[in-house]
Amino acid sequence: MNGPTRVLIHGASGRMGQALLRLAAERGDVEVVAAVSRGQPAQRVVERVAYFAASELHGVPAFDVAIDFSLPEGFDGILRLCEERACAFVSGTTGLSDAQRAALEAAAHRIPALWAANFSLGVAVLGELVERAAAALQGWDCDIVEAHHVHKKDAPSGTALALGACAGRGGAQPRYASLRAGDIVGEHTVQFASAGERIELVHRATNRDIFARGALHVARRLAGRAPGLYRVRDLLD
Incomplete structure (x- = not known):
């Protein structure tokens, strides 16, 4: 895109x-x-960016891609607007219902769309490595240990479950363990173990900006693509 x-x-x-x-x-x-x-926004324009309330969504100017980190109750409206305007859609909104996930899959027949639990580019690469390792290490034990700050409520984390899905596609049967301590941004360890040897694949996040940077990265690359349901790993290049 120029x-x-x-x-x-x-x-x-x-x-x-x-x-x-x-x-x-x-x-x-x-x-x-x-x-x-x-x-309602306190100011209509801040540093040349126009601000709108959700109730004014249909009045927003032309755009190429929407990045959605809102709540489930706001998800339907922004997805529908992207379909109406034939724009790309990127979302990290959690807690979606089965009906909303089905709506996203249906929308992907008409627009390029992406939903992810984690927008870290490093985690996207980790998922690919986990799948390859699981496929190569048939019969090895697979354990996923994740650690987050004390305020995180869900366990295992969405990222741990996504990594587990990668391991499952490779033929492993992952087990999970969760730690909640201090202000840990996020750590994920995927361990493969057999008699006499062990492999650990680890990702540590030390700053939450990595998730926003990743979302901007994939949004830039998703805009203008063919319709379809994409993954972060599809847009790394």
């Missing part, structure tokens, strides 16, 4: 939304044309 990719950020008042706005401003290949949040 020129900056026009981005709409949906869920702009949240932690990820704020990180996306801050990091996008440092890049020359993306331009945030609209920021949408649930409530």
Whole structure:
């Protein structure tokens, strides 16, 4: 795509939304044309970005791709808008219902779409390595240990389950263990063990900005693609 990719950020008042706005401003290949949040914005334009309430979604300017980190109740509206405007859709919104996941799969027949539990580019590579290791190490024990901060409620983490799915595609049967301590951003270890030897594949996140950077990376590459349901690992190059 020539020129900056026009981005709409949906869920702009949240932690990820704020990180996306801050990091996008440092890049020359993306331009945030609209920021949408649930409530009425205190200012309509901030640093040349137009702000909208979710109830005003259909009034946003033209965009190439929407990045959605909101709540399940906001997911349907932004997905529908992307379908109506034939724009790409990137989402990390958690807690989606089965019906919403089905709607995403249906939308992917008409637009390029991507949902991920984790937008770290390193985790995307880790998933590929885990699948390859599981396929090569048939019969080995597979254990996934994840550690996060004390406020994280779900266990195992969504990323641990996604890595487990990668291991499962390779033929392993993963087991899970979860730790909640201090302010750990996120650590995932996938261990393969057999008699007399062990392999560990590890990813450690030390800054939450990696997830926003990853979302901007895939959004830039997803815009203008053919319809389909993509993964982060499909857009690494």
